[in-house]
Amino acid sequence: MDHATSADGTLIAMHEVGAGPTVVIVNGALSTARDATEVAHAFAEAGLRTITYDRRARGDSGDSALAAPEREVEDLAAVVAASGTDAAVIGHSSGAILALYAAGEGVPMSRLFLSEPPFRFGEGDPAEDLEDRLQAFVDDGHPEEAVVLFQREAVGLPESFIEQFRASPAFAQISRLGRSTIYDTLVTRRVSTPSTEMLGVRMPVTILCGDETMPILVTAASRLAEMMPHAEFLQVSESVGHRMDPAATARIVAARIAG
Template identity: 75%
Template sequence: MEIVTSADGTPIATRTTGSGPTVVIVNGALSTARDAQEIARAFADIGLRAVTYDRRARGDSGDAAPAEPLREVEDLAAVIAASGSEASVIGHSSGAVLALYAAGEGVPMSRLFLSEPPFRFGAGDPAADLTERLQALVDDGRPGDAVVLFQREGVGLPEAFIEQFRASPGFDQVARLGRSTVYDVLVTQRTSTPTAAMLGVSMPVTILRGSETMPILVSAASRLAAAMPDAEFVEVPESIGHRMDPEATARIVAARLT
C-alpha cells in the first residue's frame, strides 16, 4: 500500500498490481480498493498495470469535512499523477460517474471506460435532503443506518433485500463505510444529467454494460451513449447483476490499450 496526498492534504491509500499500460480503477458505492483486487489481478494477468485506491472516507484513506464531490475529483487527479505514467481510468457504478465528472473537470487521462454509470437524467432522483439525512445518521454514530437509508432511497433496492443484507455477517463491515454514502449521493445528484463538459471530453470513451443488470442502468447506458455519439458502447455478456466480470472486462480494456 502507498499513500498519495490529495490537494487538501487528505491521505489516499493506493495499491498497484502488475506492469504494463496503467489503468486506474474507481470503485462504486460501499466498496474499497480490496473489493477491486480480483479485477486488478485480471488486468495484471493480461499485461496491464492496475492501480486501485480507497476513495475518500473508505478503507485506509482519510476524509475532511464538509463532503464535496470536487475533493474526490482532486483525489483521482492525485492518484493519476502519482501513477508515474500516462493512465487510463475505468470507473464502475458511482465510480464511473465520478470518473466522467473528473474528466469533465480537466483531470488528464488517456482513455476512459465507464461501467454501468447510474445517470438518472433527472428522472427519479433521490430526495434533495438525502445527503443531510445520511450525514446526520453518521454524526449520530449510526453509520449502519446510513447504509440502509442509502440502499433504500439512494439506490432503490427492495426492502426484502435490504433486510436480508442487514442480517448478514458482512453487514457490520460495510456499515463502516456509512460516511462514504454521502459522497456517492452528492456526486450522483450533482451530475444526474451529465454536464456539457462531461459529454464533451476529448479522450476516447468506452461505455460498458452487462447483459443482465438493473433497468435503470440499461436506460442510463443507452442514454449516455446517445448523448456521446463519439463514445463506443460495448455490451459485456459475462457481467451480470451490476458486477464487472474481471476476465471479460480485462480483455476489453487490454484490446484498446495494448
Template identity: 60%
Template sequence: MERTLSADGTRIAYEPIGSGTPVVIVGGAFSTADAGRPLAGALAELGLQGVVYDRRARGGSGDTPPSAPFREAEDLTAVIEAVGGRAAVLGHSSGAVLALYAAGEGAPASHLFLSEPPFRFGQGDPEDLAGRLQALVDEGRPEDAVTLFQREGVGLPDPVIEQIRSSPMFAGLVPLAQSTVYDAALTAAVSTPTAAMTGVGQPVVILRGEPTFPFLVAAAERLAASMPGADLVVVPESHDHAVDPPATARLVRERIA
C-alpha cells in the same frame, strides 16, 4: 498499500498491481480497493498495471470534511499522478460517474471505461439524500445511514435490505457510512452529465453487462446517445451489475493497445 496526498491534504491509499500501462479502477458505492483486486489482477495478467485505491472515507484512505464531488475528482487525479501522471481509468457504478466527472474537471485520463454508470438524468432523484445521510452519521447512526442509502440511493427492496442488515456482511458496510454521503452528493450533482462531461476529449467506452438492471441499461444507452463519440459495449460475461474481470480486462487491453 501506498499513500498519496490529494489537493486538500487527504491521504489516499492506492496499490499498483503488475506493470505496464496503468489502469486506475474506481469502485462504486460501499466498495474499497479490495473489490477491484480481481480486475486489477486480470489486467496485470495481460501486461497492464491495475491500480486499485480506496476512495476517501473508505479503507486505508482518510477524509477531510467538508467534502464535495470535486474533492473526489482531485483524489483520482492524485492517484493518476502517483502512478506516472497519465492513466486509463475504469469506473464502475458511481465510480463510473466519478471517472467521467473527474475527466470533465481535467483529470489526466488517457481513456475512460464507464461500467454501468447510474445516471438518473434528473428523473427520480431522492430529495436531499446526501443531507439526510450526513445527519444520520452525525447523530451516531451509521447503520441507519447505510440502510437509507441502500433504499433510496441503490433502490433495494426492504426485504433485501433487512436480509443484508441481519447478515455478517453488514458489519463491513457500517464503517463506510460517511462515504455514502459523498456518493449521494456526486450522483445528485451530476444526475444529468454536464457539457464538460459529455464533451471530454478522451476515448470513451461505456460498458454494461447482460443481463443487468433495466435502469442501468437505459442509463448506459442515454449516456451513449449524449456522447456521439463514445462506444457502448455489452459484456456478456458481466451479470447483474457485477464486472467480469477477465472479459473486462481483455476489452480494456484491446482498446488501449
C-alpha cells in the same frame, strides 16, 4: 500500499499490481479498493499495471470535515498524478460517474472506460435532504443506518433485499462505510445529467453494460451512449448482477489500450 496526497492534504490509499500500461480503477458505492482485487489481478494478467484506491472516507484513506464532489475529483487527480505516467481510468457504477465528472473537469486520462454509470438524467433523483439525513446518522454514531437509508432511497433496493442484507455477516463490514454514502449521494446528484464538459471529453471513451443487470442501468448506459456519439458502447455478456466480469473486462480494456 502507497498514498497519494490530495489537494487538501488528505491521504488517499493506493494499491498497485502488475506491469505495463497503467489503469486506475474507481470503485462504486459501499466498496473499497479491496473489492476490486479480482478485477485488478485480471488486468495484471492481461499485461496492465493496475492501481486501485480507497475513495475518500473508505478503507485506509482519510477524509475531511466537509463532504463535496470536488474533493473526490481532486483525489482521482492525485492518484493519476502519483501513477507517474499517462493512465487510463475505468470507473464502475458511481465510480463511473465520478470518473467522467473528473474527466470533464480536466483530470488527465489517456482513455476512459465507464461501467454501468447510474445516471438518472434528472428523473427520480433522491430527496434533496438525503445528504443531511445521512450525515445525521453518521454524526449520531449510526453509520449502519446511513447505509440502510442510502440503499433504500439512493439505490432504490426493495425492503426485502435490505433486510436480508442487514442480517448477513457482510453488513457489519459494509456499515463502516456509512460516511462514504454522503459522497456518493453528492456526486450522483451533482451530475444526475452529464454536463456539456463531460459529454465533450476528448479522450477515447468506452461505455460498458452487462447483459443481466438492473434495467435502470441499461437505460442509463444506452442513453449516455446516444449523448456521446463518439463513444464506443459495448454489451458485455459475461458481466451480470451489476458486477464487472474480471476476465472479460480485462480483455476489453487491454485490447483498447494496446490499440
